[in-house]
Amino acid sequence: MPAFPAALESQGISVIRGLAMDAPHQARSGHQGTAMAMAPLAHVLWTRIMSYDADDPTWPDRDRFVLSAGHASILLYSMLHLTGQGLTLDDLRDFRQWGSRTPGHPEAGHTAGVEVTSGPLGQGIANAVGMALAERWLRHRFGADVCDHRVFALCSDGDLSEGISHEAASLAGHQRLDRLVCLYDDNRITIDGPTDLSLSDDAAQRFEAYGWHVVDLGEAAEDLDALETGIRTAMAVDDAPSMVIVRSHVAFPSPGQTDNHEAHGYSLFDEEIAATKAVMGLPADKSFYVPDDVLDAYRAAGRRSASERLAWQQQVEALGPQRSEYEACLAGRGLPGWENKLPSWPAGESVATRKASSACLNAMADVVPGLIAGGADLTGNTGTSLSDAEPLSSTHPAGRQIYFGIREHAMGAVLNGAALHGGVVPIGGTFLVFSDYMRPAVRLAALSGAHSIFVWSHDSVGVGEDGPTHQPIEHVMSLRAIPGLRVFRPSDGNEVAEAWRLAVDLDGPSAMILTRQNVPVLEGTAANDGVARGAYTLVDRPNPEVILVGSGSEVSLCVDAATALSEQGVSARVVSMPCWELFAEQDPAYQEGVLLPGVPKLSVEAGVTLGWERWVDLPVGIDRFGASAPGAEVLDKLGMNPANVAAQAVSLIESEEQQR
Numbered sequence: 001m002p003a004f005p006a007a008l009e010s011q012g013i014s015v016i017r018g019l020a021m022d023a024p025h026q027a028r029s030g031h032q033g034t035a036m037a038m039a040p041l042a043h044v045l046w047t048r049i050m051s052y053d054a055d056d057p058t059w060p061d062r063d064r065f066v067l068s069a070g071h072a073s074i075l076l077y078s079m080l081h082l083t084g085q086g087l088t089l090d091d092l093r094d095f096r097q098w099g100s101r102t103p104g105h106p107e108a109g110h111t112a113g114v115e116v117t118s119g120p121l122g123q124g125i126a127n128a129v130g131m132a133l134a135e136r137w138l139r140h141r142f143g144a145d146v147c148d149h150r151v152f153a154l155c156s157d158g159d160l161s162e163g164i165s166h167e168a169a170s171l172a173g174h175q176r177l178d179r180l181v182c183l184y185d186d187n188r189i190t191i192d193g194p195t196d197l198s199l200s201d202d203a204a205q206r207f208e209a210y211g212w213h214v215v216d217l218g219e220a221a222e223d224l225d226a227l228e229t230g231i232r233t234a235m236a237v238d239d240a241p242s243m244v245i246v247r248s249h250v251a252f253p254s255p256g257q258t259d260n261h262e263a264h265g266y267s268l269f270d271e272e273i274a275a276t277k278a279v280m281g282l283p284a285d286k287s288f289y290v291p292d293d294v295l296d297a298y299r300a301a302g303r304r305s306a307s308e309r310l311a312w313q314q315q316v317e318a319l320g321p322q323r324s325e326y327e328a329c330l331a332g333r334g335l336p337g338w339e340n341k342l343p344s345w346p347a348g349e350s351v352a353t354r355k356a357s358s359a360c361l362n363a364m365a366d367v368v369p370g371l372i373a374g375g376a377d378l379t380g381n382t383g384t385s386l387s388d389a390e391p392l393s394s395t396h397p398a399g400r401q402i403y404f405g406i407r408e409h410a411m412g413a414v415l416n417g418a419a420l421h422g423g424v425v426p427i428g429g430t431f432l433v434f435s436d437y438m439r440p441a442v443r444l445a446a447l448s449g450a451h452s453i454f455v456w457s458h459d460s461v462g463v464g465e466d467g468p469t470h471q472p473i474e475h476v477m478s479l480r481a482i483p484g485l486r487v488f489r490p491s492d493g494n495e496v497a498e499a500w501r502l503a504v505d506l507d508g509p510s511a512m513i514l515t516r517q518n519v520p521v522l523e524g525t526a527a528n529d530g531v532a533r534g535a536y537t538l539v540d541r542p543n544p545e546v547i548l549v550g551s552g553s554e555v556s557l558c559v560d561a562a563t564a565l566s567e568q569g570v571s572a573r574v575v576s577m578p579c580w581e582l583f584a585e586q587d588p589a590y591q592e593g594v595l596l597p598g599v600p601k602l603s604v605e606a607g608v609t610l611g612w613e614r615w616v617d618l619p620v621g622i623d624r625f626g627a628s629a630p631g632a633e634v635l636d637k638l639g640m641n642p643a644n645v646a647a648q649a650v651s652l653i654e655s656e657e658q659q660r
Helices: 006-027 033-037 039-049 070-082 089-093 123-142 157-161 163-175 203-209 224-235 270-280 292-301 306-317 320-331 353-364 408-421 432-448 475-480 493-505 554-567 580-584 588-594 631-637 642-659
Strands: 064-067 151-156 180-186 213-216 242-247 350-352 371-375 401-403 425-431 453-457 486-488 510-513 518-520 536-539 546-550 572-576 601-604 618-620
Touching: 006 033, 006 039, 006 070, 006 089, 006 270, 006 292, 033 039, 033 070, 039 070, 039 151, 039 224, 039 292, 064 070, 064 123, 070 089, 070 151, 070 292, 123 151, 123 157, 123 163, 123 180, 123 320, 123 408, 123 432, 151 157, 157 163, 157 180, 163 203, 163 408, 180 224, 203 213, 203 242, 213 224, 224 242, 306 320, 350 353, 353 371, 353 453, 353 493, 408 425, 408 432, 408 453, 425 432, 432 453, 432 475, 475 486, 475 510, 486 493, 486 580, 493 510, 536 554, 546 554, 546 642, 554 572, 554 601, 554 642, 601 642, 618 642
Parallel strands: 064 151, 151 180, 180 242, 213 242, 371 401, 371 425, 425 453, 453 510, 486 510, 546 572, 546 601, 601 618
Antiparallel strands: 350 518, 536 572
């Protein structure tokens, strides 16, 4: 028997639909139709299926609900209010308003009970795949007593149209993620009109081909028992992810808007809302109507798993020696003193920063217990290979080496889902030029504060013979443009190690920008807080006449240029700036102590110069695409050499003197 009183179920669903109409109408903005059509499914999930405790919305062993169809946010907000997870009716009245807890699309970390930041279609499906990977990994690492839950994702025609859904579904099928259940709202509506304007896919056959179990419920969107049976059938599958297809009718039961593509957005106004409420037996003259008996029933449903949460807590306390590892995993951190395991390199050695990064990852593996890493078919190339690690797979579900395949876009979103699920420190790598394929997911990592770590190697025209298609030019700067993303471009192995410490210890996402080619280990990069402060003086001379600011492989170029300038009688300071974002957080006194006011400043970076005007007077870079030739030759031909930097510095000094 359902936990929710059967006599109230129909009224409860009508209340959800009333809220789905009223909140967008008050805002004069929003998406009513999908939330109305999916109200019965939401009711079944929150009252009959999902395990969660409204008194502790962050309980680690709760079932996860991912609203991939983020435009239907009012559906999620209504359920969070009704089940008592912190949202009030006033929050629903403030839907889409400045400072409200109910923004237009759900935002993780902003609203309790929202698992992922969804909105761009398809991202949520891939997030759910990451969550299911993390759940399975934790379950097999620590046992089902402390991790044993499901991931449900509500997706739309639009989600399945986006290419990321193909990548993510293929990976999930290959991994046989049996705790993942996608609920496909097959309403056959897009903004432009019926889906048959542009789509003739057979979703069931498509997902079966990916290795999913498919349950096609047909016209069951209003049949609560059929919905429950279909979902439980999917949950019983133990060797594959499942897709439950529900044929729904957007804006049902609106007399005038059901199945109208305009109801995808805001199309139900006063008269139509009143008519629809009359059909459902709700008072037409009342907005945000939630009768006490309905609210009490939903609040009881929201706490029906409290005993499970308490039992889980007892199991965690009984973990014994594994408890510290488990808690470090949940925190996304290392064990106490873990940073002491990071390697260092003596000045004078030569090592590619991608290889230094690989050494750091392998040193971290035993002391950052939640670390899982891999690449998009470039695992060894990017330094994201873990020595002797089992591949994470259906046969080795607690493996730590994950092979994402050639699926950059899905990889980024899977990392985010795993990070937001908690319990792992997810790391994914590819070539920097392919960060373009990942950008939507990277942006959402920053927006949601996901503790995802992106590794991008082959970071400049130093890539060489592969030519301009593989030589990143604008990519580092475009990543720096994303608020909330820390972009590390370390100069050598020692800066790499410190960047990894920060990426693990700090909240939010980080990007590691790494070289293909060997670079020298520089004097002064070890054992200081320069990377943590974003920039620092690496080489100093009395009364500097010019400051050379470099990042990554160009820092050593600045050091050589400073030596050449010294031979010409010019005193030059060298500043390494591995992380703009951390330097921007420093107080003005520190910033001015590094970038001395009144002293001409020149930057050197093998990429576009756009943006460097924030810090320097003259940027030296590459404002064109690269060329196919040996990497060292390409760098030299495009001005990335000490002689050109020294000449540019002299020119800058002379220009500044003339202006005085």
